[in-house]
Amino acid sequence: MELKYSTIEGKSKGYKTLVVILGIMVAMFIFSFLISYLKGQKVWGISNMIPWGQLITFYIYFIGLSAGAIIISSLSYVFKKETFEPIGRMAVFMGILLMVGAMFFVLVDLGRPEKAWRLFMYFYFNNMSSMFAINSIFYTGYIILMLIYLWLIFEGNKKLAAIVGTIDVLWAIAVHMGTGAIFGLIGNREIFFSPIKPFEFLLAALTSGTSLIIITAAATFKFTSRMIEEELIFSLSKILKIIILILLIMVFVDKLTHIYFPNRDATLYLFTGDYWWLFWVFQIGLGIVLPLILLSYSKTKRTKKGVIISALSVVIGVFGERAALVIPGTAHPQPFVSAKIEGIWGEPGIFKITLWETLLSLSIVSFIILLFVLGLRFLEILPNQTNEPVSAKTNSIIK
């Protein structure tokens, strides 16, 4: 069966209100960015002890979502599984948008964003032993590859799309493992330092990406009164369950390596310190345990509601996982000497959630959602409404 795609009309009241609200949020971006640029980053919650805060958390989170989305899209374009075709275009489109969002986050987080071009003067102005510089190659190539991939899919050139898709999936893996290496290679921070970190990042990317696709597919298909095949959601949920299991093993092995040998202070701080809830409630509870229970329990695993709730909990949980890496990872004081340090930075740092940083991240998130909503309007991303329409057509808010 050949699937045909169409745009949404975008004439309903709900659609227009959504665009206006998102537009206002995007305007807030300019405001909050100017404030933090002119006043300095003191308006954020970061300090010399915790130099990376909310924006870097969002940055690695978005890259993860992007890589996950691209890898899921390969199911339909590389592995030719017809079940996944309705969400294929959406997944690639989301991959591009989320990557653009991630780039915004990291650009805004720089102290002097106007000098960011230095990162792209390969081998001349930048230091190629830095993971940031290596990643800048990965990221540029990744965005270009994804654009070619999406264009080929729109053109209907399936053979070439499969080839580019394969490269793109491998590239996405490299992108996200490179992002994991930003943290995994830092030898002086106990929570960061781990050879398994890139793989952990990759699996977290897959879980969050799959979950986000489940949620977005369910939401857009519902609001545009399209039929989503239950088979699609359930096969995605099966994949999700397996990846969460592997992620659990990875997290277990990573933490076990750190807790086994006596120099376990930082890991104990992660487990019991100020940010214990980020690890136990978000990363383990919402990111792993709750979805595993929901996806294994016979009453919830074959219902749409159960799958969507577990996907939501994974999306929130993986965000918590990123935060549980970035913030406690640097908040734990470094052991300059092997005795109790009282004076400068002996005690763990505290990260404060501040207005401007939150506004900045929320506005970038709404920018991405706005691009997505506009993309649905102008690009043929969603499959035609030829499938049996949903019975509750009156429910549809956006047409």
Place this chain on the structure above:
Amino acid sequence: MSRWGMVIDLDKCVGCQACIVACKMENNVPHGSPEEQKLKREVNWHKMITVTKGKYPYVRTELIPMPCMHCDHPPCVTVCPAKATFRRRDGIIVQYYRRCIGCKYCIVACPYGARSFNFTSQEEKPYHRKDEPLDNNSWEPWPFPTRTQGVVEKCTFCFHRIDKGLKKGKKIGTEVVPACVEACPSHARFFGDLDDPKSEVSKLLASRNSFRLREELGTKPKVIYLTR
């Protein structure tokens, strides 16, 4: 080429923190408000950590001065994406503010907490050394007084003094020393060429027990402490 290093004799150190004041005066480092210090946002080129050893009746407090360690294998230089921090041929790790993009990766990677992010723009202050006027036309990384917010700062081993001293043909380590060494009232700090066996620092290292901080990381710091 010489390899500059610093030796701090903890036995002689009285913990007066004159080195910190001298550093702040010499390099126009902002002293930081109490709020900033509470939020850990003050700029520290040279900091002093307080360490307690033992339990209540038998407690000892030590003050350990910590400038940048100027490692021979510096993790900050490896991670800097913009070549903003680099190791000079004489072993000093320099931060070049004109190149720094403010990604803060070096702060994360530094095992000694020697780097600080500049959260606020600083006022221009007159250079307090009338005898060595500032060369504003220089494009060297020497930053004073044109520093802006949004970049990372660190101790420079007062390389402006060393460079000027070398040009004038003065002896480094005796006639010309970094500000913190000059200010030390108990002569606990020594500066000199670690590669030169005749220098004072080499002689001290050969005669006394010494240690470096976090040696297990293999960064090979060039600030070396003599034991108490």
